[in-house]
Amino acid sequence: MIEFSLNGKKITSDAEADTPLLWVIRDEFGLKGTKFGCGIAMCGACTVHFNGSPVRSCSLPIGAIANAEIRTIEGLENQHPLQKAWVEHQVPQCGYCQSGQIMQAAGLLATNANPSEEEIEAYMSGNLCRCMTYARIKDAIKDVATQSDAVVQIYNPKLESEQTQGVS
Amino acid sequence: MTRLRKDSIEHSRRSFLIGSVGSGLLMAFAPSINALEVITGGASQQLSGKLFSPTVWFEIDNNGAILVNVARAEMGQHVGTAIARIVADELGADWSHVEIKHVDTDPKWGYMVTGGSWSVFQTYVPMSQAGAAGRTVLIEAGAKLLGVNAHDCTTQNSMVVAGSQSISFADVVKSGKIDRVFSADELAEFKPKSPASRQLIAKPSQxxxxxxxxxxxxxxxxxxxLENMVYARPVVPPTRHGSVVKGVDDSDAKKVKGYQGxxxxxxxxxxxxxxxxxLADSYYGAVKAGNAIKVEYDVGETANVSEQDIISQGEALAKDKTSGTLVVEKGDITAAAKNAKTSLESVYRTSSVLHFTMEPVNAAVEFKDGVCHVHCGNQWQSLFLPVVAKAVGMSEDKVIIHQYYLGGGFGRRLAGDYMIPAALTAQAVGKPVKLVFTREDDARFDCVRSPSVQQMNAYWNAEDKLLGIEHGAAAGWPTLAMAPAFMPDGVDKKGKYDPFSIAGADHWYTLDNHRVRAINNTLAQKTFVPGWLRAVGPGWTGWAVESFMDEVAHKQNVDPIDFRLSLLDASGKNAGESPVSVxxxxxxxxxxxDIRKQTNWGQSLPKNQGLGIAISSGQERDMPTWGACVAHVExxxxxxxxxVHKLTGLLDCGTVVHPDGALAQTQGSMLWGMSLALFEGTAFEKGQVKDTNLNTYSPLRMNNLPELDISFVQNTEFPTGLGEPGLIAVAPAIANAIFNAVGARVRDLPIRPEAVLAAMPS
Structure with a gap:
């Protein structure tokens, strides 16, 4: 049995240790926003955050994530500035890769609030978009980057709720 | 093509019904003129009995919420938004009150297909008329409630307005008993709003x-x-046709936890x-069991076919002047060839290309109360619903295909073949089954874009006047494989052809002598199921036509743009017809x-850089989208x-209904064009594609992104298609730019660096 945190909630899974995290997230816990694309960590549709860093969940066995913090697109709770920028720039077409694109971009901005064009390209080129929405993905990321002064505020529901409790 | 078009414009010559149903107002096309005549009772009665058969219909509830039901697949083109805006503009609706719903199959909804860049083109007039009819009824009822003359009323922001008085659509719907039938003739009287009075069409929107x-x-x-569902994965056999299972050894699969046989x-x-x-109780279990199971086959006859075998047959066929079906026959090309003093012969080839939709194909199937429910994203439900029915031995009215968002279509999901193994498995095990293809399974079962070979010959007389061009195009034909009834006759009635495998060769250049032959590559046809892939025929015929036009121009020592302009005289059949190709x-x-000016054509560039031009005329002569692309390469x-430093695209698709959607589609289609030009190509090896995942198949990624400069001609002509046409001119523009940069003429797609190097003048 593996215990880990999924979007801030402690959970356990009985899946075999070699089961990719992707299938546990999707089929055991019903979070369908994370997608299956290639199964070999080369398209990025399955990107989630593992202790804050983007990883390919299709190739990450759950045996390797004991006690880790996993965050999926659902865990951004529609509050991440990138999600707003994605709507503003009308980025998605078919939309299938976009959860992964957003999670990857969130990983970029969390460590590099004002990436250069080249840094965006280098960081995002592991994420395939078959509709080829790349120009808009880039613009949306640049937009969020330039809106921030130094550090992008990454929404953390856990923090937020604690603060809210504190205030009330 | 013509037959398909007719079948799919379901709502032409139909009456339109508007009536109060429950607490809302429902508006829909009647089943058909004949059916309407025999049905008695008013619109409300028919509508409440669901005796309507729209491809799109809409309803307003008593809160004023407007729901537009769309029978088109959503695969990234935001089609529902474009269609809903046409309706809402005519209604005078508040856009924030509009929602869309993508509906399931039901024989009543009419023919369901989403492809060919047809959606807006086909629905523009009927949806405008439907919206206008709705507006008329809302005004009539609203005027009565306001105690004013209907002639003094307009609609805006979901209100019926007369001077300083107004009433909301919601209040009209709440208080009015509305019952109205518009005959097809009455409906035809409604002309789409003048461009100046539009509120939504051609305006920015999300x-x-x-x-x-x-x-x-x-x-x-x-x-x-689905409740109690079992997961399944297919074991794709070694040949697309003719494999027979001889034996199965699942002793290793039995070691997989959750394996269910x-x-x-x-x-x-x-x-x-x-x-x-x-089968297994988890998908990963099914994946592992699929890897562990051993299946022995008697393989089909194509088990050893290679890409080169298919190309070689294509080359022989394209060269043979007696092969294929005549699609264009103008003048006398045989005489021109005989009288020619000089000629130019070039052969263009394209490799097999995968659809590689991000969402691998899949379907979930459940048999419930005597009905087979298929859940999956699909573009052409009407094509495969009867096939599913046949596979499971049930009548067509007992099969329902439930629609979802498509994680990419690009033509892959025009074929619904992936529903079949899911349905058969569910039937066999008596439980709901969700069958998902792994990426590798998906690639091996793909209906790839067929490899193609095109022979282009040009002839000049002694005065160096271009006499004519002869074009033979050989490939596997999707329409022959999947919908042969849609194949028209050749111009000499001696055989049929796949219009989707030759469109684009019947271009808009005026030539005195011009012959086009569409040729079926029978080895391709046997080896795999050829598929429609974004931009379909013009996506590869344009490669030959526009590369060759450049070669001809250079041979004549004329600027490639001047040369093209000299043939675009709009004479005879190239004059166009109102309204679509006016x-x-x-x-x-x-x-x-315009693009010549825009790109400063003729500018001097650094060494090894060049600009290249190509043009395109959309998916079909019946629905031209006029386009040009200039590529700047190094x-x-x-x-x-x-x-590729930059791609400039200029398109004239008439009225642009959803401008940002149009731009998005063109950004995507032009990058697809570049991806197919430089990065994508696989090969058949032992009867199957050799590249099955991203470790060896490499579509364009963000680090390949060139500067894009895309614009649309601003006019108010009839809207034509836009999902695909941006793709067509990109590959030839890149090849023509390569020639201008370093003098290398490449004729194979994708353009590999080795081929460029080999073609460079020493």
Whole structure:
């Protein structure tokens, strides 16, 4: 049995240790926003955050994530500035890769609030978009980057709720 | 093509019904003129009995919420938004009150297909008229409630307005008993709003499907869960046709936790042969069991076919002047060839290309109360619903295909073949089954874009006047494989052809002598199921036509743009017809002239850089989207590697209904064009494609992104298609730019660095 945190909630899974995290997230816990694309960590549709860093969940066995913090697109709770920028720039077409694109971009901005064009390209080129929405993905990321002064505020529901409790 | 078009414009010559149903107002096209005549009772009665058969219909509830039901697949083109805006503009609706719903199959909804860049083109007039009829009824009822004359009323922001008085659509719907039938003739009287009075069409807007695609809530076929379902994975046999299962050894699969056995499928529809599916209580279990199971086959006759075998047959066929079906026969090309003093012969080839939709194909199937429910994203439900029915031995009215968002269509999901193994497995095990193809399974079962070979010959007389061009195009034909009834006769009635495998060769250049032959590559046809892939025929015929036009221009020592303009005289059949192709080749000449200025054509560039031009006229002569592309490339003379600095695209698709959607589609289609030009190509090896995943198949990624400069001709002509046409001119523009940069003429897609190097003048 593996215990880990999924979007801030402690959970356990009985899946075999070699089961990719992707299938546990999707089929055991019903979070369908994370997608299956290639199964070999080369398209990025399955990107989630593992202790804050983007990883390919299709190739990450759950045996390797004991006690880790996993965050999926659902865990951004529609509050991440990138999600707003994605709507503003009308980025998605078919939309299938976009959860992964957003999670990857969130990983970029969390460590590099004002990436250069080249840094965006280098960081995002592991994420395939078959509709080829790349120009808009880039613009949306640049937009969020330039809106921030130094550090992008990454929404953390856990923090937020604690603060809210504190205030009330 | 013509037959398909007719069948799919369901709502032409139909009456339109508007009536109070329950607490709302429903508006829909009647089933058909004949059916309407025999049905008695008013619109409300028919509507409440669901005796209507729209491809799109809409309803307003008593809160004023407007729901537009759309029978088109949403695969990234935001089609519902474009269609809903046409309706809402005519209604005078408040856009924030509009929602869309993508509906399931039901015989009543009419013919369901989404492809060919047809959606807006086909629905523009009927939806405008439907919206206008709705407006008329709302005004009539609203005027009565306000105690004013209907002639003094207008609609705006979901209100009926007369001077200073107004009443909301919601209040009209609440208080009015509305019952109205518009005959087809009455409906035809409504002309679409004048461009100046439009509130929504051609105005900036956000697509309604986008928010759900940024937070993980958009539901795709792969996300479907059915109660008590079992997961399945197919074992794709070694040949697409003719494999027979001889034996199965699942002793290793039995070691997989949750393994639930396998099924050998027997398919009465004959869509699949020699298929086994493995079942498990989790998808990963099914994947592992699929890897562990051993299946022995008698293989089909194409088990050793290679890409080169297919290309060689294509070369022989394209060269043979007696092969194929005549599609264009103008003048006397045989005499021109005989009288020619000089000629130019070139052969263009394209490799097999995968659809590689991000969402691998999948379907979930459940038999419930005597009905077979298929859950998946699909583009052409009407094509495969009867096939599913045949496979499971049920009548067509007992099969329902439930629609979801498509994680990419691009033509792959025009074929619904992936529903068959899911349906057969569910039937065999007596439980709901969700069958998901792994990426590798998906690639091996793909209906690839066929490899193609095109022979282009040009002839000149003693005075160096171009006499004519002869074009033979050989490939596997999707329409022959999947919908042969849609194949028209050749011009001499001696045989049929796949219009989707030759469109684009019947271009808008005026030539005295011009012959086009569409040739079926029978080895391709036997080896795999050829598929429609974004931009379909013109996506590869344009490669030959526009590369060759450049070669001809250079041979004549004429600027390639001047040369093209000289043939775009809009004479004879190239004059165009109102309303759809009004202006004809003149509109093509305009985009060419405009893009020449826009790109500073003729500018001097650094060494090893060049500009290249190509034009396109959309998917079909019946629905031209006029386009031009200029590529700016740089070639590394040491390696032959090509870098695209910039792509400029200029398109004239008439009225642009959803401008940002149009731009998005064109950004995507032009990058597809570049991806197919430089990065994508696989090969058949032992009867199957050799590249099955991203470790060896490499579509364009963000680090390949060139500067894009895309614009649309601003006019108010009839809207034509836009999902695909941006793709067509990109590859030839890149090849023509490579020639201008370093003098290398490449004729094979994808353009490999080795080929550029080999073609460089020493």
């Amino acid at each position: 697509a309604l499907d986008i928010p759900a695609k940024t937070n993980g809530t958009a539901e795709y076929g792969i996300d479907v869960e 396998y099924q050998i499928l027997n398919d009465p529809s004959n869509t699949i042969q020699g298929w086994v599916t493995v 202006g004809g080749a003149k509109r093509l000449a305009k985009v060419l002239t 070639v590394d003379p040491e390696t032959g590697a090509v870098k």
